[in-house]
Amino acid sequence: xxxxxxxxxxxxxxxxxxxxxxxxxxxxxxxxxxxxxxxxxxxxxxxxxxxxxxxxxxxxxxxxxxxxxxxxxxxxxxxxxxxxxxxxxxxxxxxxxxxxxxxxxxxxxxxxxxxxxxxxxxxxxxxxxxxxxxxxxxxxxxxxxxxxxxxxxxxxxxxxxxxxxxxxxxxxxxxxxxxxxxxxxxxxxxxxxxxxxxxxxxxxxxxxxxxxxxxxxxxxxxxxxxxxxxxxxxxxxxxxxxxxxxxxxxxxxxxxxxxxxxx
Numbered sequence: 001x002x003x004x005x006x007x008x009x010x011x012x013x014x015x016x017x018x019x020x021x022x023x024x025x026x027x028x029x030x031x032x033x034x035x036x037x038x039x040x041x042x043x044x045x046x047x048x049x050x051x052x053x054x055x056x057x058x059x060x061x062x063x064x065x066x067x068x069x070x071x072x073x074x075x076x077x078x079x080x081x082x083x084x085x086x087x088x089x090x091x092x093x094x095x096x097x098x099x100x101x102x103x104x105x106x107x108x109x110x111x112x113x114x115x116x117x118x119x120x121x122x123x124x125x126x127x128x129x130x131x132x133x134x135x136x137x138x139x140x141x142x143x144x145x146x147x148x149x150x151x152x153x154x155x156x157x158x159x160x161x162x163x164x165x166x167x168x169x170x171x172x173x174x175x176x177x178x179x180x181x182x183x184x185x186x187x188x189x190x191x192x193x194x195x196x197x198x199x200x201x202x203x204x205x206x207x208x209x210x211x212x213x214x215x216x217x218x219x220x221x222x223x224x225x226x227x228x229x230x231x232x233x234x235x236x237x238x239x240x241x242x243x244x245x246x247x248x249x250x251x252x253x254x255x256x257x258x259x260x261x262x263x
């Protein structure tokens with residue numbers, strides 16, 4: 001098997017994982033379901049939809065690729081006996097899920113030798129899926145699949161920015177400076193902003209203090225579409241932390257400079 005055919009096979013399997021999890025999640029969306037809280041102080045909701053979706057994904061991986069590792073938000077880590085590890089967030093944006101907003105997504109990423117190889121972002125209620133691998137990135141909507149690309153580079157002053165919430169940045173005045181430096185900004189999109197960046201609708205998508213399962217699936221989609229993935233601190237964005245993605249290297253450098261207080 002050639003490397004490309006192996007990646008194609010794994011990509012197809014990742015799409016099947018997303019479709020299988022959607023069948024578990026959708027019947028529970030906008031229903032009166034039990035919401036548990038993971039935190040003793042604060043609110044980090046989890047539902048049976050999160051847990052049951054991750055379980056079906058894990059079962060499929062263990063059946064078809066038993067040597068692959070698994071990193072999952074709900075059920076922890078299974079060590080790899082090969083170079084591959086899947087990174088799963090069955091419902092990214094559970095806060096949106098429990099209030100009926102269709103901005104949540106299932107994130108399925110695959111790492112090879114510790115680096116992102118392919119990723120899928122699925123929003124089955126809206127009926128669209130974004131996915132990417134080293135060959136490119138695609139958007140699938142109601143049966144039609146099209147290649148996607150980031151939009152043409154723009155300077156920071158003309159950029160559109162998306163992030164989950166300004167409150168996540170705490171007292172960081174540099175983010176407020178960045179927000180005021182761009183043409184447009186929107187909040188509340190969770191993983192959607194990163195997918196929309198890849199599809200050419202945004203110029204900057206960013207979030208602080210991410211876990212690996214929040215970003216793993218999105219990196220191959222952004223890179224496959226020609227985007228750039230970085231951070232305004234010294235963390236490795238492939239492992240989470242403070243993640244800043246842009247449509248061009250120059251724009252990343254401008255945004256990082258602002259977040260570091262240099263502009």
